[in-house]
Amino acid sequence: MSTLQSFLIVSALLFGIGLTGVLTRRNAILVLLGIEFMLNAANLNFIAFWRFGPNPEALTGVMFALFAIAVAAAEAAVGLALVIAIYRHARTANLDAVEELKG
Amino acid sequence: MFELFDQLFVNLKHAVVGALPEGWRGLASPLISAAAILGVFASLFALTVLVERKGLGRIQNRPGPNRVGPAGLLQPLADFIKALTKEDIVPVSADKVLHFLAPVVMLAPVLLAYAVLPFGRNMVAVDFDAGLLFFFAAGACVELAVFMAGWSSHNKFSLLGAMRAIAQMISYELPLILATLGVVMLVGSLSLEDIVDSQAGHHWGWLARWWVFTPWGLAAFVIFLIAATAESNRAPFDLPEGEAELVAGHLVEYSGFKYAIFFIAEYLGLFAVSALAITLFLGGWHAPVAGLDWLPSWFWFGVKLAGFIVFFIWVRGTLPRVRVDHLMGFAWKFLLPLVLWNLVVAAVWWYSRGWAFAGAGILRWVGCAAMILIPYSLLGRALYTRHGLGPRTYRLVA
Amino acid sequence: MNTALLIFATITLAGAAAAMTLRNLIHCALAGAVAFLGLAGLFLGLGAEFVAFGQVLVYVGAVAILIVIAVLLTRPARVAGESPRVEPWLPGVGIGVLVTGALVAMVKASLVARSPEAVSSPAAPVKAIGERLMTTYVLPLEVLGLLLTAALIGAVLLALRDPGEARRP
Incomplete structure (x- = not known):
C-alpha cells in the first residue's frame, strides 16, 4: 500500500466518523463539529494529493486547503450564531426538538 | 576571540x-x-x-x-x-482529568513557542519557514488551557475568570498579530532568522537599522507591547485574576505545584513575547550601536530581555488595573483601527524608499510620523469625548 | 507512512471518535480540538508547514473556543439520563459505516495503489504561497475577505439579542 493510499484511508475514516456523528448526535453544536471533521478530511486529501501528485510546484492543494480553512472558520461562526439564535427561541439546542417547520 | x-x-x-x-x-x-x-x-x-x-x-x-x-x-x-x-487540593465536584491536564496544556505550548526564537547568532532551535505563524499558533493553544482550568474547577469564579481571560486574549491577539505584520510585509518572510538578518547594518554608520527606529515600527512596537501585556495577563491588564472581584479567576481551585506550573507558564509566556518583540523590532541579537558589536550576540539578547522584564515590573508597580469594558473598548475601538492604519503607513514607507532629493529622509520620517500621530490624536479625542471624559473642570459654587 | 505520521493519524481518529461519542459536550469539544491538532501534525508531516500552523491557529485557537463558548451559552437545564443521540440512531450509524466502507474500498481499488511512490519531497515555501495568493488567487482572496466580513456581521446580527426581547434569567 502506498503512502498516499494510507493518507486517503485516514481521511476516509475521518470523514466517516464526522458523517456518523452528524447523523446520530442530537445536539446541533456537535453536528457542526462533525461537519468540521468532514471538511478537515477533505483538506487532508487536498494536502496528500498535493504532496504525492504530479505537479506540486503549482501549490494547488495547499491553496485549496488554505481557502477551505478560512471558509470553515466563517461557517463555524455563522453556524454557532444560528445555534444560539435557535436556542434563544426554542430553549434547546437539540435538533429533534426543533421541528416546527416540519411539513 | x-x-x-x-x-x-x-x-x-x-x-x-x-x-x-x-x-x-x-x-x-x-x-x-x-x-x-x-x-x-x-x-x-x-x-x-x-x-x-x-x-x-x-x-x-x-x-x-x-x-x-x-x-x-x-x-x-x-x-x-x-x-x-504543599497539599494538592482537587475540589470534589471538579472534572478530575481536565483539572489535572489544564496546567500541562498551559505550559506545553508556551515552551514550544521558544523553539523558533533566535537567541543569538546561529542560536535558534528550529528555523521554520513560517516561524512567526508557529509562535502565534502555539500561543493560541493557551486559551484552551485557560478554559479547561476555569471550567473543570466547577466554580463560578473560575468560569467567569476564564471567560474574561479568553475574551481578553482573543481581543488582544488581533492587534498583537497585526502589529507584527508591518515587519513581515517589509522583510518579506515569516522566518524569525530572516527578520533578524534584515535588521543588520547601520544608519549613518553608527545607529543600528532596527525597525523600531522607523515611525511605523515605533507605533507597531508600542501597540505590540500593550497587546503583549494584555496577552500575558500582566498588570494593568490582569483582570482575569482580579482579586477584588474574582478572587483569582481560573486559578482559584489550584494549589501547590499545579498553581506553580500556571505561574511558571505565565512568566515564560511573558519572556517569550518579549523575546518576540526584541526579534521583530529591536534587532534581535544585534548591538544597538556600531562600536559595541564586539560583545557576543547572546549577551545583547539577554540585556534586551532584562530590560523588558524590568519594564514590565515597573509598569505593574505603577499603573492601576483597568476596568473590563474599558479593556475591550480599548482593544476594538482604539488599537485595532490604529494598527490597521499603521500597515498603510508601513506601505507608504516602503514605496517612498527610493526618494533621492535633498531632505528626503527627513521628509519621509516626518510625513510617516504625522500620518500616525494625526489619526491617533483624532481617534483618541473622539473616543475620549464620547464617553463624557475629558479634562476635568471644577467650579466653585458659592 | 512513518511512525510519527502514524501517531498523528491515530490521535486524529481517536480524537474525532471521542468527540462524536462522549456524553459531556465540553469533553466532545476538547476532543475535537485534539483531533484538529493531530491533523495539523499530519499536515506538518506532509510538508505543508503554513497550512499546519494555520490549522492550529484557526481551529484550536478560534473554532474550538467558539464551540466551547456556544456549548456554555446553550446549556439547557441539566436533563438527567437524556440520550445524546437522535432516537432511531441505528440507521445513521449504518449509513456512516456504509459510506466509510465504500470510500475505503474505492481507495483500495483505485489506480492510486499502483502509482509509483513520489520520490521528491515538495515544500510549500511561504513566499511562494504569498506570491500565488497575490497573483493567481487574488480574486478568491478578495472574495474570501468579503465572505469573512459578511460572516462576521451576520454572526453578530444573528446572535444579537432582539431589542424588544426581555432579558430572561
Missing part, C-alpha cells in the same frame, strides 16, 4: 553531539536545545520573581523578601520547596 565567545554555546552543543555515537545524534541535538532553553528560562523565571518582589517592594516603600539567605536571595528556592510540598 570574539568568534569564541559569540559561538560558545553553539560550539559546545556541537562538541557534545559530536561526542555521541552516530545513532544518537539525531535525537540528542533537539534534546540538548530543549534542555538549554528550559534550564536558562526556568532560572530566569526564579530570578524574575525575586526581582519583581524586590522591585515592587521598592516602589511600594517596603523591603520585600529579605529573610531567606543574604538579602533574601534564596527566596525563589524557598518558594519552590513550598510549592512542591
Whole structure:
C-alpha cells in the first residue's frame, strides 16, 4: 500500500466518523463539529494529493486547503450564531426538538 | 576571540553531539536545545520573581523578601520547596482529568513557542519557514488551557475568570498579530532568522537599522507591547485574576505545584513575547550601536530581555488595573483601527524608499510620523469625548 | 507512512471518535480540538508547514473556543439520563459505516495503489504561497475577505439579542 493510499484511508475514516456523528448526535453544536471533521478530511486529501501528485510546484492543494480553512472558520461562526439564535427561541439546542417547520 | 565567545554555546552543543555515537545524534541535538532553553528560562523565571518582589517592594516603600539567605536571595528556592510540598487540593465536584491536564496544556505550548526564537547568532532551535505563524499558533493553544482550568474547577469564579481571560486574549491577539505584520510585509518572510538578518547594518554608520527606529515600527512596537501585556495577563491588564472581584479567576481551585506550573507558564509566556518583540523590532541579537558589536550576540539578547522584564515590573508597580469594558473598548475601538492604519503607513514607507532629493529622509520620517500621530490624536479625542471624559473642570459654587 | 505520521493519524481518529461519542459536550469539544491538532501534525508531516500552523491557529485557537463558548451559552437545564443521540440512531450509524466502507474500498481499488511512490519531497515555501495568493488567487482572496466580513456581521446580527426581547434569567 502506498503512502498516499494510507493518507486517503485516514481521511476516509475521518470523514466517516464526522458523517456518523452528524447523523446520530442530537445536539446541533456537535453536528457542526462533525461537519468540521468532514471538511478537515477533505483538506487532508487536498494536502496528500498535493504532496504525492504530479505537479506540486503549482501549490494547488495547499491553496485549496488554505481557502477551505478560512471558509470553515466563517461557517463555524455563522453556524454557532444560528445555534444560539435557535436556542434563544426554542430553549434547546437539540435538533429533534426543533421541528416546527416540519411539513 | 570574539568568534569564541559569540559561538560558545553553539560550539559546545556541537562538541557534545559530536561526542555521541552516530545513532544518537539525531535525537540528542533537539534534546540538548530543549534542555538549554528550559534550564536558562526556568532560572530566569526564579530570578524574575525575586526581582519583581524586590522591585515592587521598592516602589511600594517596603523591603520585600529579605529573610531567606543574604538579602533574601534564596527566596525563589524557598518558594519552590513550598510549592512542591504543599497539599494538592482537587475540589470534589471538579472534572478530575481536565483539572489535572489544564496546567500541562498551559505550559506545553508556551515552551514550544521558544523553539523558533533566535537567541543569538546561529542560536535558534528550529528555523521554520513560517516561524512567526508557529509562535502565534502555539500561543493560541493557551486559551484552551485557560478554559479547561476555569471550567473543570466547577466554580463560578473560575468560569467567569476564564471567560474574561479568553475574551481578553482573543481581543488582544488581533492587534498583537497585526502589529507584527508591518515587519513581515517589509522583510518579506515569516522566518524569525530572516527578520533578524534584515535588521543588520547601520544608519549613518553608527545607529543600528532596527525597525523600531522607523515611525511605523515605533507605533507597531508600542501597540505590540500593550497587546503583549494584555496577552500575558500582566498588570494593568490582569483582570482575569482580579482579586477584588474574582478572587483569582481560573486559578482559584489550584494549589501547590499545579498553581506553580500556571505561574511558571505565565512568566515564560511573558519572556517569550518579549523575546518576540526584541526579534521583530529591536534587532534581535544585534548591538544597538556600531562600536559595541564586539560583545557576543547572546549577551545583547539577554540585556534586551532584562530590560523588558524590568519594564514590565515597573509598569505593574505603577499603573492601576483597568476596568473590563474599558479593556475591550480599548482593544476594538482604539488599537485595532490604529494598527490597521499603521500597515498603510508601513506601505507608504516602503514605496517612498527610493526618494533621492535633498531632505528626503527627513521628509519621509516626518510625513510617516504625522500620518500616525494625526489619526491617533483624532481617534483618541473622539473616543475620549464620547464617553463624557475629558479634562476635568471644577467650579466653585458659592 | 512513518511512525510519527502514524501517531498523528491515530490521535486524529481517536480524537474525532471521542468527540462524536462522549456524553459531556465540553469533553466532545476538547476532543475535537485534539483531533484538529493531530491533523495539523499530519499536515506538518506532509510538508505543508503554513497550512499546519494555520490549522492550529484557526481551529484550536478560534473554532474550538467558539464551540466551547456556544456549548456554555446553550446549556439547557441539566436533563438527567437524556440520550445524546437522535432516537432511531441505528440507521445513521449504518449509513456512516456504509459510506466509510465504500470510500475505503474505492481507495483500495483505485489506480492510486499502483502509482509509483513520489520520490521528491515538495515544500510549500511561504513566499511562494504569498506570491500565488497575490497573483493567481487574488480574486478568491478578495472574495474570501468579503465572505469573512459578511460572516462576521451576520454572526453578530444573528446572535444579537432582539431589542424588544426581555432579558430572561
